[in-house]
Amino acid sequence: MDKKKVQQLPNLKESLIASQEEDVLELDELWSFVRTRKNKQWVWVALCRRTRQVVAFVIGNRGEESCRKLWNKIPASYKHCRTYSDFWEAYEKVFDAKTHRSVGKETGETAHIERWNNTLRQRISRYVRKTLSFSKKGVWHHMVTKLFIYNYNISIAVKM
Numbered sequence: 001m002d003k004k005k006v007q008q009l010p011n012l013k014e015s016l017i018a019s020q021e022e023d024v025l026e027l028d029e030l031w032s033f034v035r036t037r038k039n040k041q042w043v044w045v046a047l048c049r050r051t052r053q054v055v056a057f058v059i060g061n062r063g064e065e066s067c068r069k070l071w072n073k074i075p076a077s078y079k080h081c082r083t084y085s086d087f088w089e090a091y092e093k094v095f096d097a098k099t100h101r102s103v104g105k106e107t108g109e110t111a112h113i114e115r116w117n118n119t120l121r122q123r124i125s126r127y128v129r130k131t132l133s134f135s136k137k138g139v140w141h142h143m144v145t146k147l148f149i150y151n152y153n154i155s156i157a158v159k160m
Contacts, residue, residue: 026109
């Protein structure tokens with residue numbers, strides 16, 4: 001992977017299909033690690049249900065601070081959207097109670113983001129739970145993730 005290529009990628013919002021009034025965002029976080037399993041890194045993702053594109057992502061800890069960073073990275077055109085997440089308490093502290101709902105997996109309201117997490121784990125070996133592949137540095141972990149998400153979003157935009 002070319003570090004310069006990743007650094008020159010446009011902002012993620014430039015890869016997005018225009019939002020619509022009725023759009024819904026599904027939110028979730030998944031763990032990975034850098035160097036050792038003790039150094040957990042949580043990938044927070046906001047996925048548009050209609051387009052299946054990743055609207056925003058953040059890599060950090062599993063706390064409220066990382067959740068707030070995710071909220072801040074969501075483009076303004078998607079801030080009005082209804083959001084669904086699991087019952088992780090950080091979502092309720094950060095996302096507006098008027099538009100956010102915490103739901104169980106049995107409702108199906110987070111099915112697309114859960115499926116996307118599987119896609120990420122299948123396509124990038126360093127996200128597989130039991131793997132010999134892993135990132136040695138956080139910057140590379142972020143770059144691999146950013147490149148994957150950008151290419152993923154573009155491939156969907158081309159199909160639509």
